[in-house]
Amino acid sequence: xxxAPHKDKDVTQNDIKISARDxxxxxxDTQAIKDVDVEIDDKTVTxxxxxxxxxxSTFLRCLNRMNDTIDICRIEGKISIxxxxxYDPSIDPVQLRAKVGMVFQKPNPFPKSxxxxxxxxxxxxxxxxxxxxxDEIVENALKRAALWxxxxxxxxxxxxxxxxxxxQRLCIARAVATEPEVLLMDEPCSALxxxxxxxxxxxxxxxxxxxxxxxxxxxxxxxxRVSQKTAFFHLGNLVExxxxxxxxxxxxxxxxxxxxxxxxx
Amino acid sequence: MTDTTxxxxxxxxxxxxxxxxxxxxxxxxxQMVLQGFGIAxxxxxxxxxxxxxxxxxGNGYHAFxxxxxxLDVFIDPEEIPEEGLPRGDxxxxxxxxxxxxxxxxxxxxxxxxxxxxxxxxxxxxYILRDKVVADPSLIGQTISVKVPVSDPYDQLHKGLxxxxxxxxxxxxxxxxxxxxxxxDDLDLVxxxxxxxxxxxxxxxxxxxxxxxxxxxxxxxxxLTCFVISFPLGIGAAIYLEEFAPKNRWSDLIEIxxxxxxxVPSVVFGLLALAVFIGxxxxxxxxxxxGGLTLALMTMPTIIIATRAALKAVPPSIREAALGVGASKNxxxxxxVLPLAMPGILTGTIIGLAQALxxxxxxxxxxxxxxITSAASSPFDSATALPTQIFIWADSPERGxxxxxxxxxxxxxxxxxxxxxxxxxxxxxxxxKW
Ligand SMILES: Nc1ncnc2c1ncn2[C@@H]1O[C@H](COP(=O)(O)OP(=O)(O)OP(=O)(O)O)[C@@H](O)[C@H]1O
Ligand SMILES: [Mg+2]
Numbered sequence: 001x002x003x004a005p006h007k008d009k010d011v012t013q014n015d016i017k018i019s020a021r022d023x024x025x026x027x028x029d030t031q032a033i034k035d036v037d038v039e040i041d042d043k044t045v046t047x048x049x050x051x052x053x054x055x056x057s058t059f060l061r062c063l064n065r066m067n068d069t070i071d072i073c074r075i076e077g078k079i080s081i082x083x084x085x086x087y088d089p090s091i092d093p094v095q096l097r098a099k100v101g102m103v104f105q106k107p108n109p110f111p112k113s114x115x116x117x118x119x120x121x122x123x124x125x126x127x128x129x130x131x132x133x134x135d136e137i138v139e140n141a142l143k144r145a146a147l148w149x150x151x152x153x154x155x156x157x158x159x160x161x162x163x164x165x166x167x168q169r170l171c172i173a174r175a176v177a178t179e180p181e182v183l184l185m186d187e188p189c190s191a192l193x194x195x196x197x198x199x200x201x202x203x204x205x206x207x208x209x210x211x212x213x214x215x216x217x218x219x220x221x222x223x224x225r226v227s228q229k230t231a232f233f234h235l236g237n238l239v240e241x242x243x244x245x246x247x248x249x250x251x252x253x254x255x256x257x258x259x260x261x262x263x264x265x
Numbered sequence: 266m267t268d269t270t271x272x273x274x275x276x277x278x279x280x281x282x283x284x285x286x287x288x289x290x291x292x293x294x295x296q297m298v299l300q301g302f303g304i305a306x307x308x309x310x311x312x313x314x315x316x317x318x319x320x321x322x323g324n325g326y327h328a329f330x331x332x333x334x335x336l337d338v339f340i341d342p343e344e345i346p347e348e349g350l351p352r353g354d355x356x357x358x359x360x361x362x363x364x365x366x367x368x369x370x371x372x373x374x375x376x377x378x379x380x381x382x383x384x385x386x387x388x389x390x391y392i393l394r395d396k397v398v399a400d401p402s403l404i405g406q407t408i409s410v411k412v413p414v415s416d417p418y419d420q421l422h423k424g425l426x427x428x429x430x431x432x433x434x435x436x437x438x439x440x441x442x443x444x445x446x447x448x449d450d451l452d453l454v455x456x457x458x459x460x461x462x463x464x465x466x467x468x469x470x471x472x473x474x475x476x477x478x479x480x481x482x483x484x485x486x487x488l489t490c491f492v493i494s495f496p497l498g499i500g501a502a503i504y505l506e507e508f509a510p511k512n513r514w515s516d517l518i519e520i521x522x523x524x525x526x527x528v529p530s531v532v533f534g535l536l537a538l539a540v541f542i543g544x545x546x547x548x549x550x551x552x553x554x555g556g557l558t559l560a561l562m563t564m565p566t567i568i569i570a571t572r573a574a575l576k577a578v579p580p581s582i583r584e585a586a587l588g589v590g591a592s593k594n595x596x597x598x599x600x601v602l603p604l605a606m607p608g609i610l611t612g613t614i615i616g617l618a619q620a621l622x623x624x625x626x627x628x629x630x631x632x633x634x635x636i637t638s639a640a641s642s643p644f645d646s647a648t649a650l651p652t653q654i655f656i657w658a659d660s661p662e663r664g665x666x667x668x669x670x671x672x673x674x675x676x677x678x679x680x681x682x683x684x685x686x687x688x689x690x691x692x693x694x695x696x697k698w
Contacts (some may be wrong), residue, residue: 069580069587071511098590108581110600121589171585178589 017042017182017212018063023077025058025067025236032058036077036238038231040182045208047223047244048216050233051259056216057105059233060184063214064100065093081182098125101180103188105216107167109159109174114151117159117170118142121178137177144206145173146199164191172200176207183207185215189222201226220260224248232256321677325670331459331472332422333411334384334448338362340397340404350398355390356382359412366451367444384445386413388473411455416471416664418445422454425663436663462671466639467648467656471664474657476672481639482552482632482647483621489556489643490563490620495613497560498567505568506575507597526565533561534626542630550631553643558630559620566619570612574605607694614687618680624651650676 018040025033032055040046048056058067065086067073079086086096098121109117118138121127128134138155142148147169151162159170168191175183185204189197204226207213217223223230223244230247232240232255240247240256251257338358345353360382364372370381389412396410397403413419417436420426422445432438437445448454465475501522509515537558541547547554578601586596627633633652640647648656650672657669 064588066584066587069583094590094592097587102588104581104584104588106581108579108585110582110585111604120586120591124589124591124595174585174589 015042016040017044018079018081018214020059020062021078023059023062023075023079025055025062025076026074027058027070028072032236033062034236038238038241040212040214041229042212043208043210044229045204045213045215045227046229046231047227048214048231048233049218049220049223049259050239052218054233055236056233057186060102060186060214060216063182063184064097064102066097066102068093098178099180100182100184101175101178103168103171103175103183103185105186105190107164107171107191109162109167109170111158111160113156114142114159114162114170115155118173118177121174125178127178138173141173141177142170144176144203145169146196146203147173165193165196168192169196169200172203176203180211182212182214185213187216187218190218197222220248232259234259321670321673323670324667325672325674326667327423327425328462328664328667328671329459330423330456331461332414332419332454332456334414335409335411335453335455336362337365337407337409338393339407342405345397345404347401347404350401351394353394353397355393355397359385359389359393366448366453380441381444383441384414384418384448386415386472387470388413388468411457413461413472414445414454416662417441419472420663421445422449422456425667462668466637467635467653468637469635471660471662471668474665474668476650476653476675478636478639479648479650479653479672480675482555483649485552485640485643485647486555486559486627486632486649487617487621489553490559491613491617493557494560494563494567494616498564498613499571499609501564502568502571502575503597503602506572507593507601522565522568526569528562529625530562530623531625531629533558534629536561537626538629548644548646550634550636550646550648551644552632552640552647552649554630555627555632555649556643558626559623562623562626563613563616563620566616567609567613570616571605571609574608574612575601577608578604607690611687611691614683614690618683618687621679621683622651622676624655627652628655650679 016039018038020036020038020040023033023036024031036059048060050056061067062075062079063081063086067075075087081096081100084091110120112120115138118141119128119134122134122137128137139148139152142151147166150166151170159167162170168188172185172188189200192200201222204213204215208228215223215226227244230242230244231238232247232251232253234255240251240253242252247256248260251260336359339361341358341361344357345355360372360378363381363385364370364378367381370377372378392412393410396408414422417426418441421428421437421442426435426437428442445454461473461475463475463480464477465473466478468474505515505518537554541554541557542549547557582600582604583596586600591599627649632647632649633656634646634648635656636646636648654669654672654676657665657672
């Protein structure tokens with residue numbers, strides 16, 4: 001069903017990259033995600049919007065099994081990427097996370113040099129055969145994250161010494177460097193100024209050519225600008241999912257409408 | 266308080282300001298009282314510490330010098346035959362050398378001679394012997410040697426014996442003092458730095474007793490303790506903190522480790538006596554056994570410190586590493602452990618410092634034996650610094666009083682150094698995320 005060749009570069013024909021069926025997430029006894037069904041296309045930017053605490057981050061973290069690290073977190077339902085159930089016991093979460101990169105809500109660079117931050121992923125995955133290749137990967141990743149100009153003269157200084165916005169772009173560069181197929185971004189621009197935001201949005205648009213990008217954002221304008229699909233979450237439910245254009249111009253659910261208008265108007 | 270001006274006109278606001286001002290005065294008074302108590306407590310503690318330190322230093326500094334007397338000794342080939350050098354009669358040679366300054370003493374009178382040579386330490390003859398054995402060409406020559414004087418004269422020279430006490434209450438009678446003063450008048454008496462305190466092992470004679478045996482013993486014991494407790498402690502902590510499933514069993518283990526850290530050290534000593542020496546038949550008094558015992562005590566400290574240090578690494582760092590596809594092992598060993606290392610080292614150093622000062626378990630396994638040579642391996646009998654202090658504190662000779670304090674100073678110096686390193690590490694690697 002999902003085995004259409006995803007190397008196909010035809011942008012108009014979007015295959016389903018991630019499909020979630022009946023997903024429930026519990027933190028201990030409290031349910032954070034209820035009955036979520038969603039299909040995320042390849043080569044598309046999907047935006048998750050919704051009020052604070054509605055479960056956007058929680059659902060996003062299910063997609064690369066980051067919630068495995070939280071002891072009290074329990075997940076039910078089925079999530080598959082490229083038709084493979086990612087919660088199947090035969091799936092190695094480490095391999096999955098190499099394929100599904102993530103940028104976290106709070107910038108979290110390693111307390112190492114800028115270069116090391118970006119080079120770490122490619123290094124552990126053996127993506128570079130020599131130093132020159134690694135240098136190139138680092139440079140490209142930093143350029144794509146719009147950090148190269150600021151960082152090129154201080155690659156050896158600690159990543160934690162950067163400003164908050166620069167740190168977030170460093171984290172983006174780190175995630176991009178491993179060439180993931182899916183990039184999950186949890187409010188990547190919340191600490192960025194408008195110029196850096198524009199650069200990151202440009203990057204997201206560029207990534208869409210090859211990857212599937214899921215972005216959580218609190219900015220309606222941003223969701224409208226960068227995404228083709230939008231999912232609106234409310235109190236753990238996926239209230240509405242559809243084309244961004246339709247969600248913003250003609251929402252079917254009144255909760256969606258009040259959220260969007262409340263924010264925009 | 267600054268907002269009184271605009272609210273003056275309105276009744277309720279003004280009274281609220283009044284109430285704040287009143288309660289502020291009361292709160293300030295309370296705070297002053299609390300601060301007063303705090304300062305008083307600190308002043309008290311510092312005073313006590315100063316008293317302790319002055320008494321230790323005041324007693325101990327005497328031991329850092331040792332009275333010596335300089336003699337021109339003729340190495341008489343008759344007394345010291347070239348064959349059988351070690352068995353020569355060095356005592357007589359020294360007596361003759363002393364006799365040159367005391368022509369009135371008849372050297373054929375054994376008792377008079379003994380009184381005369383009692384100025385010299387018992388070890389003087391061995392110092393001379395070692396010199397001659399090392400260089401037999403000295404035989405037949407007259408050489409100038411500086412030898413330590415025996416303890417009572419050392420005390421006399423340092424002014425620790427009151428010359429005007431009545432003769433019967435003194436260790437040295439008037440003649441003995443006169444003889445010593447004659448040497449002093451001849452400018453033969455000096456008081457150089459007491460290097461023997463570090464370079465010599467224990468002895469029955471205070472003027473010869475040094476800490477080398479104890480230092481070496483403590484070194485072997487601490488090395489054993491570190492080699493065993495550091496990897497085991499860190500390993501256990503990493504497993505418990507990062508890999509072990511969190512359930513009732515891991516809780517139980519955690520509680521027990523915390524309890525272990527609070528077990529009195531004597532108990533560890535008894536355990537070591539029964540298990541290491543009783544069952545395994547390891548040698549008594551050996552620093553290796555001491556180190557094993559100390560490792561038992563240090564391990565919980567290291568485990569607790571390591572777990573705390575691992576826990577202090579923020580989860581965001583782990584998530585970052587997991588997020589780019591690092592395995593659990595890589596996360597722990599490439600990210601978490603390096604970040605936790607300063608904390609782990611600090612905990613380890615503090616644990617080792619505790620172990621260095623630990624006395625009771627070492628007494629129980631026999632590291633308070635009287636041993637006059639430094640251990641050459643961890644399996645030889647030895648003392649350790651704290652047990653050496655214990656032994657010396659127990660010895661009746663006057664000279665050991667200052668040596669006990671000097672040994673305490675040496676021990677404290679090591680402890681202060683270790684703690685300083687720990688503090689340095691902690692501040693240097695202050696969390697950088
Ligand atoms: N580690 C956790 N343990 C327990 N409950 C959690 C945990 N993480 C999230 N939750 C709960 O799950 C719910 C959803 O949280 P989530 O972080 O997914 O919200 P969000 O939509 O990302 O909000 P925001 O926009 O503020 O980031 C919240 O009610 C939160 O309290
Ligand atoms: Mg969130």
